[in-house]
Amino acid sequence: MEAIETLIYFGMSPSVFAVVYYAVLLIASCAATIYNQRAAFMMLFSLLLLSIIVGIVGGATWLAMFVVIAIVIGMAAMMSFTFREFMILLVSRDMGKELRTAPLTAAFGMFVIFIYVIAGIFAPWIAPYGEAEVISSAFAPADQNMLLGADQLGRDMFSRLIYGTRNSVGLALTATILAFILGATLGLLAATKGGWFDNLMGRIADVIMSIPSLIFALLMLSIFGPSMPVIIIAVAIIYAPRVFRLTRAVAGDVVVMDYIEAAKLRGEGMFYLIRREILPNSTAPLIAEFGLEFCFVFLLVAGLSFLGLGIQPPTADWGSMVRENATLISFGEITPLIPAAAIALLTVGVNFVVDWMLHRSSGLKEQ
Structure with missing residues (x-):
């Protein structure tokens, strides 16, 4: 209407x-x-x-x-096209050729990631109020001072949404980096050393992966408390085996190559083989896997916050913002759906970029 x-x-x-x-x-x-x-x-x-x-x-x-x-889809397509052309002008010629082959969906994902990064870095300057500052009555409607209205305590929803970019994305990114470092390092060592170390790491990864991720996270947070270090460590332990399995499989295909055998005959050590021979030839699928793991971690962290075991108040977090304002849905307000849409938009954007990177690493060509 x-x-x-x-x-x-x-x-x-x-x-x-x-x-x-x-x-x-x-x-x-x-x-x-x-x-x-x-x-x-x-x-x-x-x-x-x-x-x-x-x-x-x-x-x-x-x-x-x-x-x-x-109209919204058309504007998004035009913005994606112009952003792709803008990036082509900024990067080197070889990278520009790669970007020119990127579909508009990948360019849209890059634009979304860029906007989220800017919002996270410059949150104190973009947000008009503090993330815990009470400025109005509970559930006050949107006006010229509050673009999205107020939450259940009278805090500005727009400001908390901006600060939530830093907190939610930052926590998920930190946990993903830790999981990736742990899983990729052990996967490279297992592929290079082989033997009992490979078998031991594989069995440990199988045991951890057999436990449902949400149940494992809830158990860890119930025992040690819902603090940020505990969340990061618990999530890293959950997803490190997935990274280990992929890294072990990719590096295992590289280890049997002739140039690896030649390097061994030259007397090169294990860390030289990993750093100079195996890792450079395994980069593309690992980068794509990093994007996928970030999406999984991001959704898990948001789910934990929605359940009240993630980032604790008064720190702004998108998952907890959905839970705190869920009562507004029964009154026809879409305010609780805005942080949920922010979660979905970033997940879709990252997946668009990952799909393009997987397509490039597979060696398939556009027809």
């Missing part, structure tokens, strides 16, 4: 809007055909057919909502 009210506010009735919208899409489709732009024609005419179906099924309300969604 808000979309219809917006149309009326601008002096356009729903029927006139529908006619103008369909006419613009039809003219644009014909223009794309005349200028032999096959991809543009397929996109525009498909959008026209979908719009007709939505308009028939849901009427003007659904059509207006569909147009808003299409």
Whole structure:
């Protein structure tokens, strides 16, 4: 209904809007055909057919909502394209060639990651209020001073959302780095040494992976308390075996290569083989795995915070923000969904970038 009210506010009735919208899409489709732009024609005419179906099924309300969604997707695509071109100008020529092959989804993921990094680093300057500063009454509506309203204690939701970027993403990133260092180091050592060390590390990894991650995290936090160091260590222990298994498999394929045997015959030590021969040839899948592990860790940390065992108040955290303001959903407010959307957006963005990196490391070429 808000979309219809917006149309009326601008002096356009729903029927006139529908006619103008369909006419613009039809003219644009014909223009794309005349200028032999096959991809543009397929996109525009498909959008026209979908719009007709939505308009028939849901009427003007659904059509207006569909147009808003299409505009948002189009703006995201244009922003992704311009951000990709901006990065191409900043990096070296070889890296620019790689970025030019990146799909718009990967560019969108890079843009999302960039925005989150900026928000996390400059949170004290971006947020208008402190993360624990009470400035209004509980659940106060949005106004000119509070973009997203207030939470259950009267704190600015927008400020806590910005500070939550630093806390939630920072904690997940720290835990992922620790898990990756531990798992990758042991995986490289196991692939290089082999023998009893390889078997022992493999059995330990199997035991840890057999325990459900959420149950293991809840057990650790129940015993040692929900502090940040405990969360980081517990999450690192949970996900280090996954990194170990992948690193062991990738490095195991490299160890049997002829140039490794040649290096051994030259008398090179184990750490030289890992640093100069094995690790450089295993980088691409490990970087992609780092992105995937970050997504898993990020969702686990958010889930723990939602359960009350993650980052503790008054520190801002997206998972706890969803739990604290969940009662607003029953009143038709979308405020609790905003931190949940922030979690989902970062997860989707990272996965877009990881998919592109996996495609590159697989050696497949775009047709």
